[in-house]
Amino acid sequence: MAIVMSEDIAIDLVGKLDQFDFAAKFSTPATGVTAIYGPSGCGKTTLLRAMAGLTRLNGSVKLGRTIWQDDPQFIPVYQRRLGYVFQDAHLFPHLSVRGNLLFCRAKKAKQQVGWHQKLDFDVVIDMLGLGPLLARMPFHLSGGERQRVAIGRALLSKPEIVLMDEPLAALDKKARFEILPYLELLRDQLRLPIFYISHDMDEVEQLASHLVLMEKGKVVANGRLTDLQTDLSLPLARNRNASVDLYGEIANFDKANGLYEIVVAGNTIIVPANFKLKNQHVRLRIDASDCSLAVERPQKTSILNILEGEIIDFLQLNGAEIIAVINIGSKKSPARLVVRLSHYSWKKLDLHTGDKAYVLIKGIAILTQQ
Amino acid sequence: MLSPQTWSAIALTLELAFTTTLSLMVVGTPIALWLARQQSGYREIVASIIAIPLVLPPTVLGFYLLVILGPNGAGGFFAPWFGLTQFAFTFQGLVIGSIIYSLPFVVQPLRDAFEVIGSWPSEVASTLRASPWQTFWRVKLPLARPGFLSAAILGFAHTVGEFGVVQMIGGNLPDKTAVISTTIMTYVEADQVGEANRLSLIMIVFSFLIILIVRILEKRMKWRLS
Numbered sequence: 101m102a103i104v105m106s107e108d109i110a111i112d113l114v115g116k117l118d119q120f121d122f123a124a125k126f127s128t129p130a131t132g133v134t135a136i137y138g139p140s141g142c143g144k145t146t147l148l149r150a151m152a153g154l155t156r157l158n159g160s161v162k163l164g165r166t167i168w169q170d171d172p173q174f175i176p177v178y179q180r181r182l183g184y185v186f187q188d189a190h191l192f193p194h195l196s197v198r199g200n201l202l203f204c205r206a207k208k209a210k211q212q213v214g215w216h217q218k219l220d221f222d223v224v225i226d227m228l229g230l231g232p233l234l235a236r237m238p239f240h241l242s243g244g245e246r247q248r249v250a251i252g253r254a255l256l257s258k259p260e261i262v263l264m265d266e267p268l269a270a271l272d273k274k275a276r277f278e279i280l281p282y283l284e285l286l287r288d289q290l291r292l293p294i295f296y297i298s299h300d301m302d303e304v305e306q307l308a309s310h311l312v313l314m315e316k317g318k319v320v321a322n323g324r325l326t327d328l329q330t331d332l333s334l335p336l337a338r339n340r341n342a343s344v345d346l347y348g349e350i351a352n353f354d355k356a357n358g359l360y361e362i363v364v365a366g367n368t369i370i371v372p373a374n375f376k377l378k379n380q381h382v383r384l385r386i387d388a389s390d391c392s393l394a395v396e397r398p399q400k401t402s403i404l405n406i407l408e409g410e411i412i413d414f415l416q417l418n419g420a421e422i423i424a425v426i427n428i429g430s431k432k433s434p435a436r437l438v439v440r441l442s443h444y445s446w447k448k449l450d451l452h453t454g455d456k457a458y459v460l461i462k463g464i465a466i467l468t469q470q
Numbered sequence: 471m472l473s474p475q476t477w478s479a480i481a482l483t484l485e486l487a488f489t490t491t492l493s494l495m496v497v498g499t500p501i502a503l504w505l506a507r508q509q510s511g512y513r514e515i516v517a518s519i520i521a522i523p524l525v526l527p528p529t530v531l532g533f534y535l536l537v538i539l540g541p542n543g544a545g546g547f548f549a550p551w552f553g554l555t556q557f558a559f560t561f562q563g564l565v566i567g568s569i570i571y572s573l574p575f576v577v578q579p580l581r582d583a584f585e586v587i588g589s590w591p592s593e594v595a596s597t598l599r600a601s602p603w604q605t606f607w608r609v610k611l612p613l614a615r616p617g618f619l620s621a622a623i624l625g626f627a628h629t630v631g632e633f634g635v636v637q638m639i640g641g642n643l644p645d646k647t648a649v650i651s652t653t654i655m656t657y658v659e660a661d662q663v664g665e666a667n668r669l670s671l672i673m674i675v676f677s678f679l680i681i682l683i684v685r686i687l688e689k690r691m692k693w694r695l696s
Contacts, residue, residue: 152597154593176596177596178597178599184594190594192613193613203595203600203608204599254597254598257598257599
């Protein structure tokens with residue numbers, strides 16, 4: 101049983117839904133982005149609405165020492181310091197962009213600490229690029245602009261947590277790419293916990309550090325994203341697009357060749373990049389299908405990264421393919437990769453759990469600073 | 471051009487209509503809000519009771535109101551609070567009768583407006599720390615404004631146009647309870663056709679304008695929420 105820290109967000113909610121019984125019990129750290137992931141209709145929105153108090157379920161909702169619900173205690177929505185971003189922007193049609201942004205007239209909390217201090221009108225306008233929109237009416241905005249205003253409106257209510265219910269789902273692809281960088285900016289610049297619903301794994305991997313997996317009204321897994329990505333009992337690793345997010349630190353930049361040397365769990369990984377990274381800390385993504393295995397270190401190859409590791413788990417996906425989990429870190433601080441290879445190769449190389457193997461990595465994506 | 475009696479009827483009608491409309495807004499809004507939000511089976515029962523005056527002969531309503539508001543009715547108990555011995559044959563009695571008679575014309579457009587708006591504006595407002603009271607004034611009321619306007623106009627117009635109820639409760643007493651509709655009948659009975667004609671023409675123009683304005687407002691309500 102995990103120890104619940106007093107700063108953690110702790111949820112324990114039960115209720116009845118149309119299709120099934122709803123039961124969600126988990127706790128997550130009150131920092132970074134917690135993604136709530138699962139198929140449509142699995143109760144993600146119900147969970148978020150119940151956290152906000154928009155839907156009333158039985159149980160408890162606690163943000164560290166702040167208790168929003170602990171039956172029979174129930175704080176009404178308008179007394180909870182939260183920001184909610186709905187799937188549709190839901191801007192008030194009778195108010196201008198400025199009127200929408202300034203709708204919340206809640207007084208600042210007595211002690212303004214950390215990011216709350218910084219989060220005044222000008223900062224939010226600047227961060228989300230809302231300046232040119234202020235005088236316009238919502239009717240005249242594009243979908244992406246509306247959602248940006250909705251995010252700004254939620255932030256200006258000076259929340260302790262932001263709840264986002266698939267804020268990109270109603271947008272077209274172009275608007276999605278327009279908004280995503282803003283969400284990353286929020287995550288990186290504000291020390292503000294964000295709960296983020298999505299049914300798109302790419303989005304989750306781009307944004308989240310923590311993941312809550314839901315299925316049919318139940319939480320089936322909850323943990324750090326990297327841990328769940330390499331858990332073969334969960335659908336993520338079995339997915340065709342299985343990949344792993346790793347955190348690293350830039351050790352060196354070879355300007356002449358355009359290569360970053362990034363240290364991940366004691367390994368130096370080399371990543372070619374034609375752009376300048378601002379932050380020392382980076383997040384890398386490595387796809388299972390971009391990795392292959394070798395029992396001996398290959399010589400003379402174009403592949404930059406060949407890492408030594410130990411096979412700690414594997415699963416036969418179908419007749420033809422195997423997915424294997426390799427630990428490239430130490431036993432104490434593991435760093436796991438997932439590798440997809442053919443059943444034929446697995447047999448030919450005579451691989452087993454516990455064997456040493458070399459992971460050949462063909463492609464690595466640098467996501468963002470974290 | 472118009473006789474003093476006609477002017478008195480017009481003034482009294484306007485006073486009655488304004489008082490009634492104002493009261494209807496106060497009474498009708500919470501009822502409409504409740505009806506728009508309620509899911510239970512009570513909803514249609516309450517809505518039906520409010521709608522009864524739509525189909526009831528006005529004389530039936532007037533008759534029972536006369537019984538209730540007369541000195542021996544329940545209304546007789548409250549009358550002293552207003553410095554009266556009874557409500558029947560008084561201006562206050564006309565107001566009470568008009569409120570009941572015109573209530574469905576105010577509740578229906580308000581209920582429609584609140585239902586069209588839906589629940590999301592209130593939910594969004596609540597996540598932005600607005601209390602239910604603030605939400606009403608800052609979100610629901612401005613969004614439902616065309617609905618309020620058409621409710622007010624319909625309530626006003628219907629009060630101006632009623633006959634049976636005011637005849638029964640008011641008794642058509644000149645300068646006290648004689649409104650336009652009952653005064654027209656007085657003129658006709660007294661063979662003053664010219665005076666009846668002038669007053670009737672005014673009413674035709676008035677009615678046309680009311681209908682026109684309500685139609686324009688309904689268009690704007692749809693546009694506002696699209």
